[in-house]
Amino acid sequence: MSDTFDAYDDDGNRYAVPVRRSYINTSDLSGPGRIEGLPSFHLSGGGAVNRIDDQTFEIVATGKRLTVRA
Incomplete structure (x- = not known):
């Protein structure tokens, strides 16, 4: 499953x-199961992005901060 959001740098670039979501298999002898794992964030071009808080992210390769606008 994948969602996408827009974030902006200080110069206004979008x-x-x-958001990549993964699932952890929790199946056991009583039956199948799964739980959602931690999301990971990437640029559409493939570069990694770290989450600082709910509204702030950082591009790993450049250290550039991105902000989600409400």
Whole structure:
């Protein structure tokens, strides 16, 4: 499953940030199961993005900060 949001740098440039969600298999002898794992963030071009807080992200390769606008 994947969602995407827009974030902006201090110069007003827009970046599309896809959110990748993974699931952890919790199946056991009583049956199948799964839980959602931690999301990961990347630029649409593939570069990694770290989450600072709910509204702030940082591009790993450049250290550039991005902000989600309400």
